[in-house]
Amino acid sequence: MKVRDGHTHMYQIPTPSDSLRRSVKEIEDFNMELLLKRLDELEVSQFQIMPQEMTRISGRWLGSNELSADVQRYAPERIIAFAAAEPLDIHGIFNRARLNELEEAVVDRGLKGLLLTPPYGHYYSNDRRVYPFYEKAVKLDIPIYFHHAHMYTRDAPGCPARVRCPLKYARIWLLEDVAIDFPELRFNVEHMGYPWEEELFALMTNHPNVYTDIAMFIDPYKGSSTKKGRPLLMARNLGMAREYGVLDRVFYGSDYVGESVDEYVDLLRREIAYLKDGLNRDMEAFGFAPLTSEEMEGLLSKNVLKLWRQDRK
Numbered sequence: 001m002k003v004r005d006g007h008t009h010m011y012q013i014p015t016p017s018d019s020l021r022r023s024v025k026e027i028e029d030f031n032m033e034l035l036l037k038r039l040d041e042l043e044v045s046q047f048q049i050m051p052q053e054m055t056r057i058s059g060r061w062l063g064s065n066e067l068s069a070d071v072q073r074y075a076p077e078r079i080i081a082f083a084a085a086e087p088l089d090i091h092g093i094f095n096r097a098r099l100n101e102l103e104e105a106v107v108d109r110g111l112k113g114l115l116l117t118p119p120y121g122h123y124y125s126n127d128r129r130v131y132p133f134y135e136k137a138v139k140l141d142i143p144i145y146f147h148h149a150h151m152y153t154r155d156a157p158g159c160p161a162r163v164r165c166p167l168k169y170a171r172i173w174l175l176e177d178v179a180i181d182f183p184e185l186r187f188n189v190e191h192m193g194y195p196w197e198e199e200l201f202a203l204m205t206n207h208p209n210v211y212t213d214i215a216m217f218i219d220p221y222k223g224s225s226t227k228k229g230r231p232l233l234m235a236r237n238l239g240m241a242r243e244y245g246v247l248d249r250v251f252y253g254s255d256y257v258g259e260s261v262d263e264y265v266d267l268l269r270r271e272i273a274y275l276k277d278g279l280n281r282d283m284e285a286f287g288f289a290p291l292t293s294e295e296m297e298g299l300l301s302k303n304v305l306k307l308w309r310q311d312r313k
């Protein structure tokens, strides 16, 4: 069974806004050939990558839009690269420059989606100042990923964790306005919207273009003490998603952040092994029927294709 990793930040690492990396030439030991060979061994056929803009509150990015496009150039059939944006600037004013940059990144450089992270940028996803980004995504026919969940964070200089990602900006119901006002917009609510998974599934029942990924639930990379794996909750959530009739819009993502082929491949190996060999045992422990092979294939490989619009190829 082929696997698609629908959510990563491969080759995107935290960088101060004034020293962004824009080309793979700036990545030490960049070796796409080696990465693809290792992914072949794991039968991982495609992976998504995305930068993340966090300039408003912490003055940083993960990677950059230019770097995202440059990485994708090395294997455009296998890499689904996104742009990122904060729709409001540091003064809280609509970020027209970033909107123009998004259009250019998609039209001229072939990026295939957009990441928005409201809790990191301290704005609400239903803020009308953000709507031009949704209009543009519909016009460009690209999906949006939302980080719209709790985030485990540690204190960092100048940005204490307690103020970094307030939960009020992550509430799922904010996205209902977006789904109602932009029914054509395809979007992914990352991390099953934890801790509001059931609210998200309810939203998904009424809005067929809303998807979700399971990133961060199994085995967060590096075993960081601030990033908690919660496989039992994931098993419960997948059972719930099936009961709500939305399981065919749930997909796998590793959420790897970093530049190490070994680290990324090890993470994939651990997570795929759990999904194939451990998940059904945990679902049965909750009283849910195990995933059928068709449901498993959807989760690991096929469901994300509809979001990316690759199911029509």
Ligand SMILES: [Zn+2]
Pocket (backbone or CB within 6 Å): 007, 008, 009, 215, 255
């Ligand atoms: Zn992520």
